[in-house]
Amino acid sequence: MENVNDILSLDSKAGTKQVKKGEILQKEGELSTSAFYVKKGLLRSYALDHKGKEHIFMFGSEGWIVADNVAPGEKGDLFIDALEDSIVIQISKNPTAPSDMLKILKRIGVLQKRIIMLMSAPAIDRYNHFLETYPDIIQRVPQKMIASYLGITPQALSTLRGEINKKK
Amino acid sequence: MENVNDILSLDSKAGTKQVKKGEILQKEGELSTSAFYVKKGLLRSYALDHKGKEHIFMFGSEGWIVADNVAPGEKGDLFIDALEDSIVIQISKNPTAPSDMLKILKRIGVLQKRIIMLMSAPAIDRYNHFLETYPDIIQRVPQKMIASYLGITPQALSTLRGEINKKK
DNA sequence: CGAGCGCTTGATTGAGTTCAAAAATCGTGG
DNA sequence: CCACGATTTTTGAACTCAATCAAGCGCTCG
Numbered sequence: 022m023e024n025v026n027d028i029l030s031l032d033s034k035a036g037t038k039q040v041k042k043g044e045i046l047q048k049e050g051e052l053s054t055s056a057f058y059v060k061k062g063l064l065r066s067y068a069l070d071h072k073g074k075e076h077i078f079m080f081g082s083e084g085w086i087v088a089d090n091v092a093p094g095e096k097g098d099l100f101i102d103a104l105e106d107s108i109v110i111q112i113s114k115n116p117t118a119p120s121d122m123l124k125i126l127k128r129i130g131v132l133q134k135r136i137i138m139l140m141s142a143p144a145i146d147r148y149n150h151f152l153e154t155y156p157d158i159i160q161r162v163p164q165k166m167i168a169s170y171l172g173i174t175p176q177a178l179s180t181l182r183g184e185i186n187k188k189k
Numbered sequence: 190m191e192n193v194n195d196i197l198s199l200d201s202k203a204g205t206k207q208v209k210k211g212e213i214l215q216k217e218g219e220l221s222t223s224a225f226y227v228k229k230g231l232l233r234s235y236a237l238d239h240k241g242k243e244h245i246f247m248f249g250s251e252g253w254i255v256a257d258n259v260a261p262g263e264k265g266d267l268f269i270d271a272l273e274d275s276i277v278i279q280i281s282k283n284p285t286a287p288s289d290m291l292k293i294l295k296r297i298g299v300l301q302k303r304i305i306m307l308m309s310a311p312a313i314d315r316y317n318h319f320l321e322t323y324p325d326i327i328q329r330v331p332q333k334m335i336a337s338y339l340g341i342t343p344q345a346l347s348t349l350r351g352e353i354n355k356k357k
Numbered sequence: 358c359g360a361g362c363g364c365t366t367g368a369t370t371g372a373g374t375t376c377a378a379a380a381a382t383c384g385t386g387g
Numbered sequence: 388c389c390a391c392g393a394t395t396t397t398t399g400a401a402c403t404c405a406a407t408c409a410a411g412c413g414c415t416c417g
Contacts, residue, residue, distance in 0.1 A: 063329055067337070077338040080326050086296075104330060125293060128254075132300040139307040140340035144405070158248050161231055162272060163363065169235070170245040172308035177405050179365050311372075331395065345373050347397050363414085370407070381396065387389090 038109050046101040046109070047089060053097035055111050056088030057081070062107020066099045070141040078133060080104075086112070090129040093118070098134070144173045145181050206277050214269040214277070215257060221265035223279050224256030225249070230275020234267040238309040246301060248272075254280070258297040261286070266302070312341045313349050 037060070040046065046057060049069065057064060064081040066089065078099055081087035089097035093114035103109075115122075138147050148171055152159060159167065164182075165175035205228070208214065214225060217237065225232060232249040234257065246267055249255035257265035261282035271277075283290075306315050316339055320327060327335065332350075333343040 063326075065330075065334070075337050076340070077334055080323065080330065080338070082325060082329070104334075125297075129293075129297055129300065132297065132304060136300060136303055136307065139304065155248065157250060158231075161250070162233075162248065165363070166233070166245055166272075169243050170248070172244070174406060175364075176366085176407085179363095180367095180405085183365075333395070341372095342374060343396070344375085344398085347395095348373085351397075358417105360417090361415095363412105365412080366410085368408085368410105370405105372403105372405085374401105374403070376401085377399085379396105379398080381394105383392100383394070385391090385393100387391100 036110065038111050040103045040107050040109060042103055042106050044103045046103065047097055047099065049098060049100050050096055052094055053089040053091050054094060054114055056086050056114060057101065058086050058110040058112055059083055060108040060110055062103060062109070063105040064101060064107060064109065065104055066101045068099055068137045068141070074141070076137055076140045078136065088114075090126060090133045092123055092126055092130075098137070139172060144171060144177060145185075147171050148178065148181055204278065206279050208271045208275050208277060210271055210274050212271045214271065215265055215267065217266060217268050218264055220262055221257045221259050222262060222282055224254050224282060225269065226254050226278040226280055227251055228276040228278055230271060230277070231273040232269060232275060232277065233272055234269045236267055236305045236309070242309070244305055244308045246305060256282075258294060258301045260291055260294055260298075266305070307340060312339060312345060313353075315339050316346065316349055 040062070046064070047053060047055070047066075059081045061083060064085075064087045065077055066079050066081075066087050067075045067077045069075060079085075079087065087101055089099040089101065091097055093116040114126075118126075138150060142150070148167075151167065151171060164178055168175045168178040171178065208230070214232070215221065215223070215234075227249045229251060232253075232255045233245055234247050234249075234255050235243045235245045237243060247253075247255065255269055257267040257269065259265055261284040286294075306318060310318070316335075319335065319339060332346055336343045336346040339346065
């Protein structure tokens with residue numbers, strides 16, 4: 022553990038922890054205060070979609086850090102559990118980390134959400150989410166670029182928009 | 190620019206820069222030494238797939254930082270260009286950043302690749318990529334979890350594997 | 358004013374989902 | 388160590404969403 026950094030500082034309370042296969046380390050909606058360094062074993066993090074289907078965000082074997090990438094103390098989007106009996110080092114997210122560190126964490130959080138969306142949500146949901154999240158960008162770029170960002174063709178986006186209009 | 194941090198330090202050579210709409214700031218395959226803070230205007234980063242189709246990784250308007258998330262000096266995977274006339278602050282990636290910082294950057298890089306793959310590559314390519322990248326994980330988790338990570342159903346993965354075997 | 362680009366619309370195709378059920382594998386208790 | 392139940396994987400059929408192919412319209416900017 023020589024590599025504790027500004028965001029993640031060693032949690033003196035928790036430290037090393039033995040976890041059994043199947044044990045849940047973090048639940049969606051809980052305040053996310055920790056990350057987990059995997060010393061031995063295998064963890065995974067995953068999100069549930071609206072149908073209750075699991076979407077694995079990442080696996081973490083020896084040497085990896087598994088975390089929900091939200092700011093310290095924010096509600097997490099992910100579950101974290103053990104796929105094997107494991108030894109993990111619990112690391113506290115540092116709420117007083119430099120603001121740049123928090124920005125980087127937020128940056129990762131955006132990517133995390135995007136991955137989950139690409140895996141779990143249909144194009145129309147991704148489009149609506151984009152509309153809500155980046156209202157300023159929409160005015161400034163052609164549709165085909167929004168399609169490119171969403172991972173669909175311009176034709177498909179046009180069709181989706183047509184269907185949205187029809188319903189109104 | 191009060192928020193320069195350990196990974197990104199102000200580049201005294203370059204500093205503030207005016208870029209015209211359409212101007213390319215970074216090309217795929219070039220050594221990625223800089224990130225770009227957008228003071229005014231709009232940038233985007235994108236990847237090209239094997240068919241030459243563009244897949245936009247992110248937009249960056251005022252206040253955002255657009256970067257190719259690879260270690261300082263590594264070859265980039267992305268193009269970065271200006272969608273509007275812009276004023277950007279060029280920021281040098283610091284090759285002597287603490288190793289933890291580089292690890293975080295690498296972490297973001299993994300997510301970046303995953304997003305590009307989810308948008309541009311069919312399930313079978315994502316599966317093969319996973320096989321190459323995480324050979325250890327495959328031995329340790331059931332197929333249905335790999336399917337979940339890839340963003341497809343276990344049935345679809347089984348079918349893909351069946352087709353791979355047939356070809357051999 | 359014309360050429361090209363972007364957006365739309367429709368027809369066809371294809372990858373992946375859903376539903377269902379059988380076959381294979383795993384884990385656990387006896 | 389075997390047997391049984393549970394879980395995982397495979398297979399197949401019907402369906403759905405989005406890609407591709409193709410054509411037409413409207414705008415703009417050169």
